[in-house]
Amino acid sequence: MTINTTFDFIDRLDLPTDGPSLIGSFQELIGEMGMGSFLMGTPERLGVPVEERVWANTWPEQWMQHWASRKYMAVDPVAKRLMTDSAPVRWTDVYRNSNKAGLRILKEANEHGMQDGFALPIYSRDGFVVGISMATAHYELGEKEEKCLHMASIYFHTRLERMRAKNIPPSRTPKVLTQREQECLCWVASGKTDWEISQILNIAEQTVHEYVQNTLIKLNATTRAQAVAVAIYTKQIML
Amino acid sequence: MLEIVTSRNAMLYQDALEDMFRLFGRGPDGWTTSGKDRFDTDDALYLLLTRDDGAVLGAHRLLPTVGPHQFSEVTPELCDVRGVTRGNTILELSRSVLDETGTDRHAIETARNRLMVGLFEFCLRAGYDAFTWAIPTDALYHFLLLGLGIKPLGVPAEIEGSRFVAVRVRVDREAFEVLRMMLNVPEPQVHYVGAPAGDRLVLVPPDGLHASRAAA
Numbered sequence: 001m002t003i004n005t006t007f008d009f010i011d012r013l014d015l016p017t018d019g020p021s022l023i024g025s026f027q028e029l030i031g032e033m034g035m036g037s038f039l040m041g042t043p044e045r046l047g048v049p050v051e052e053r054v055w056a057n058t059w060p061e062q063w064m065q066h067w068a069s070r071k072y073m074a075v076d077p078v079a080k081r082l083m084t085d086s087a088p089v090r091w092t093d094v095y096r097n098s099n100k101a102g103l104r105i106l107k108e109a110n111e112h113g114m115q116d117g118f119a120l121p122i123y124s125r126d127g128f129v130v131g132i133s134m135a136t137a138h139y140e141l142g143e144k145e146e147k148c149l150h151m152a153s154i155y156f157h158t159r160l161e162r163m164r165a166k167n168i169p170p171s172r173t174p175k176v177l178t179q180r181e182q183e184c185l186c187w188v189a190s191g192k193t194d195w196e197i198s199q200i201l202n203i204a205e206q207t208v209h210e211y212v213q214n215t216l217i218k219l220n221a222t223t224r225a226q227a228v229a230v231a232i233y234t235k236q237i238m239l
Numbered sequence: 240m241l242e243i244v245t246s247r248n249a250m251l252y253q254d255a256l257e258d259m260f261r262l263f264g265r266g267p268d269g270w271t272t273s274g275k276d277r278f279d280t281d282d283a284l285y286l287l288l289t290r291d292d293g294a295v296l297g298a299h300r301l302l303p304t305v306g307p308h309q310f311s312e313v314t315p316e317l318c319d320v321r322g323v324t325r326g327n328t329i330l331e332l333s334r335s336v337l338d339e340t341g342t343d344r345h346a347i348e349t350a351r352n353r354l355m356v357g358l359f360e361f362c363l364r365a366g367y368d369a370f371t372w373a374i375p376t377d378a379l380y381h382f383l384l385l386g387l388g389i390k391p392l393g394v395p396a397e398i399e400g401s402r403f404v405a406v407r408v409r410v411d412r413e414a415f416e417v418l419r420m421m422l423n424v425p426e427p428q429v430h431y432v433g434a435p436a437g438d439r440l441v442l443v444p445p446d447g448l449h450a451s452r453a454a455a
Binding site: 003004007010011014086122123144147148150151154155157158159161162176179235238 | 320321344345348376377379380383384386388390391394395396402404420421423
């Protein structure tokens with residue numbers, strides 16, 4: 001029954017929707033599987049405002065406030081586990097092996113009606129971990145349901161991420177470099193000047209300069225070193 | 240070049256096929272089997288990615304879903320929700336391999352991209368509109384993010400320590416164009432030396448895709 005619900009949820013993702021409706025549909029799905037609420041976000045993006053790190057949140061408001069004000073995102077054993085292991089986890093399995101601080105977080109979560117949960121990591125387009133952590137008062141997921149929920153989370157995540165990508169101003173999204181731009185940037189990374197690159201590639205120095213400038217614009221970089229770093233990070237060049 | 244090999248032109252690719260089976264047979268620790276299984280029959284189609292000197296960089300094996308194939312005969316439980324998908328215009332991507340022994344990661348990544356774009360090009364040119372595939376759940380995310388039409392056929396399952404999910408992948412021109420752009424493979428990849436007459440496999444020319452796209 002719940003397995004078919006998962007597949008129906010995935011089918012419905014083809015239909016036009018908006019962020020709140022999509023989050024509502026996912027909440028409905030996990031609700032049918034006995035999970036009460038969920039938090040979705042990137043634990044590791046230090047320096048990024050909290051509202052950009054939290055993608056979706058239906059956790060009880062009081063608990064979320066408590067969790068955020070104590071900066072638990074940085075110390076919660078479940079959040080930490082998501083950053084180091086790609087396998088989905090059950091909350092109690094993680095907390096059982098955690099230190100005193102971790103057990104205290106679980107105890108406090110229990111006081112807010114969150115006895116257990118299911119969490120999993122997915123990588124975002126730019127390579128950061130996005131965690132989805134679902135909470136429940138009574139854990140009812142069997143092995144098949146966990147696998148279905150894992151799969152549904154991947155579909156939900158990509159649908160939301162594609163929607164978010166459309167809403168982010170184009171200037172903030174690194175664009176794809178052409179082969180020539182990648183080539184020039186690789187030579188920049190190895191310390192060559194525009195003139196040296198022009199000799200290697202047998203093209204005009206000005207042309208090299210333009211290619212490199214294009215990479216700065218496309219990668220939202222202000223220096224050549226930053227462009228190289230972004231290009232490596234987004235896997236557009238390899239050294 | 241991505242060479243299409245069928246039972247009709249296999250005699251032209253004896254060495255390459257041997258290379259391919261060697262790759263298919265290579266275990267994670269270098270252990271090698273014959274690389275063949277019961278589905279390597281006259282019905283199988285192979286897409287061989289070769290270097291200029293003929294060495295095989297990677298390959299796909301495609302099986303018609305109207306006949307016996309991996310999902311119908313070996314792992315139907317992977318399709319336990321939506322069922323085993325069959326049809327004249329649907330292939331099964333039943334095996335894929337990539338030679339990852341080199342140290343040039345960029346070359347390996349490029350080969351991987353060419354194999355995937357080439358698969359879509361082949362399907363479109365040969366009149367197939369979907370393929371089924373047991374995809375690692377870790378990889379599912381990347382293909383979904385590209386916007387490809389991928390539907391699960393069953394509950395994910397563990398196979399030899401990794402989690403896979405059986406899916407049906409829609410092949411259309413839009414998906415092909417997106418893949419070519421995102422994976423940076425702008426040139427046609429597929430090369431088919433067909434039998435002179437009566438060949439069941441007919442490929443429209445690569446520019447036919449673009450011509451019909453412009454007309455559409």
